[in-house]
Amino acid sequence: xxxxxxxxxxxxxxxxxxxxxxxxxxxxxxxxxxxxxxxxxxxxxxxxxxxxxxxxxxxxxxxxxxxxxxxxxxxxxxxxxxxxxxxxxxxxxxxxxxxxxxxxxxxxxxxxxxxxxxxxxxxxxxxxxxxxxxxxxxxxxxxxxxxxxxxxxxxxxxxxxxxxxxxxxxxxxxxxxxxxxxxxxxxxxxxxxxxxxxxxxxxxxxxxxxxxxxxxxxxxxxxxxxxxxxxxxxxxxxxxxxxxxxxxxxxxxxxxxxxxxxxxxxxxxxxxxxxxxx
Amino acid sequence: xxxxxxxxxxxxxxxxxxxxxxxxxxxxxxxxxxxxxxxxxxxxxxxxxxxxxxxxxxxxxxxxxxxxxxxxxxxxxxxxxxxxxxx
Numbered sequence: 225x226x227x228x229x230x231x232x233x234x235x236x237x238x239x240x241x242x243x244x245x246x247x248x249x250x251x252x253x254x255x256x257x258x259x260x261x262x263x264x265x266x267x268x269x270x271x272x273x274x275x276x277x278x279x280x281x282x283x284x285x286x287x288x289x290x291x292x293x294x295x296x297x298x299x300x301x302x303x304x305x306x307x308x309x310x311x312x313x314x315x316x317x318x319x320x321x322x323x324x325x326x327x328x329x330x331x332x333x334x335x336x337x338x339x340x341x342x343x344x345x346x347x348x349x350x351x352x353x354x355x356x357x358x359x360x361x362x363x364x365x366x367x368x369x370x371x372x373x374x375x376x377x378x379x380x381x382x383x384x385x386x387x388x389x390x391x392x393x394x395x396x397x398x399x400x401x402x403x404x405x406x407x408x409x410x411x412x413x414x415x416x417x418x419x420x421x422x423x424x425x426x427x428x429x430x431x432x433x434x435x436x437x438x439x440x441x442x443x444x445x446x447x448x449x450x451x452x453x454x455x456x457x458x459x460x461x462x463x464x465x466x467x468x469x470x471x472x473x474x475x476x477x478x479x480x481x482x483x484x485x486x487x488x489x490x491x492x493x494x495x496x497x498x499x500x501x502x
Numbered sequence: 503x504x505x506x507x508x509x510x511x512x513x514x515x516x517x518x519x520x521x522x523x524x525x526x527x528x529x530x531x532x533x534x535x536x537x538x539x540x541x542x543x544x545x546x547x548x549x550x551x552x553x554x555x556x557x558x559x560x561x562x563x564x565x566x567x568x569x570x571x572x573x574x575x576x577x578x579x580x581x582x583x584x585x586x587x588x589x
Binding site: 433472 | 514517518521522524525526528529530531532533535536538539540542543544545546547548549550551552553554555556557558559560561562563566
């Protein structure tokens with residue numbers, strides 16, 4: 225079974241595919257989270273918190289990493305374990321991220337057949353949205369090139385350590401003749417995005433998600449946060465804020481400014497509570 | 503929460519709950535105003551901001567703990583120093 229493929233997705237964006245993938249698995253009672261990792265790749269994590277989690281014996285049963293390629297293709301890698309949790313436990317250097325090396329996890333992940341479900345979903349979704357079958361080619365790892373040691377933050381190779389000049393034939397998905405391919409809803413304004421509120425507690429998800437964020441796990445890998453890391457994170461936030469403000473209409477921009485102001489007050493109160501030893 | 507910027511923060515549960523309510527309402531107002539690409543970017547912004555807040559809180563907590571430890575260590579040393587003088 226293939227765990228990494230270069231996909232031609234007929235102009236669909238990584239954000240849409242990741243969001244639609246998350247929605248697809250959520251409808252099947254899985255938990256799904258989408259975020260951008262330290263290297264700017266889009267990561268979709270899928271798992272179950274209850275019985276399913278116990279069955280596979282890990283926090284997340286499937287991690288999908290999307291990396292846009294210079295030629296318009298998307299490299300899609302599937303791993304069978306919570307890579308992010310591995311980073312958090314300090315294995316950052318060893319585990320970023322030759323996905324085929326997670327052999328222990330792959331066994332459990334195959335039992336769940338999540339990977340097959342994901343490929344079937346992807347082929348069906350691309351076909352339905354674009355009217356054309358997705359074309360994909362197996363990604364062949366470049367073993368023993370030392371790329372994993374050479375890469376550093378911000379310099380992740382787009383090819384993800386896979387050969388890009390392969391001669392293998394592209395395979396065509398044929399969702400039209402595959403009865404297992406379900407029908408996917410056409411995206412609407414809110415169909416493939418993660419709500420900001422937990423459906424059970426109705427509270428914002430952001431604080432609860434901190435531990436899963438790649439940026440948090442990266443700075444916590446050595447257990448210490450220094451001022452350089454704080455400044456880098458501040459710069460990242462400033463960059464995203466500027467990017468968001470440029471995208472928003474006036475009303476939304478004003479509302480976002482209010483959110484950020486009040487959020488700042490809340491964070492200050494929380495820090496006061498924390499340092500007073502409450 | 504009061505709009506008075508000079509009001510001292512107490513960090514009480516009540517203060518936190520009230521301010522969290524303000525933030526939640528604003529988020530509820532903002533979310534439906536965004537299309538998918540805007541939502542994606544603002545989500546990323548809020549998530550990374552939460553990370554920044556957690557980083558700051560951790561640093562402040564570590565520094566407060568360090569100060570407290572130094573203070574208690576000084577308190578323990580003072581009688582010894584005084585005792586040494588007496589000898």
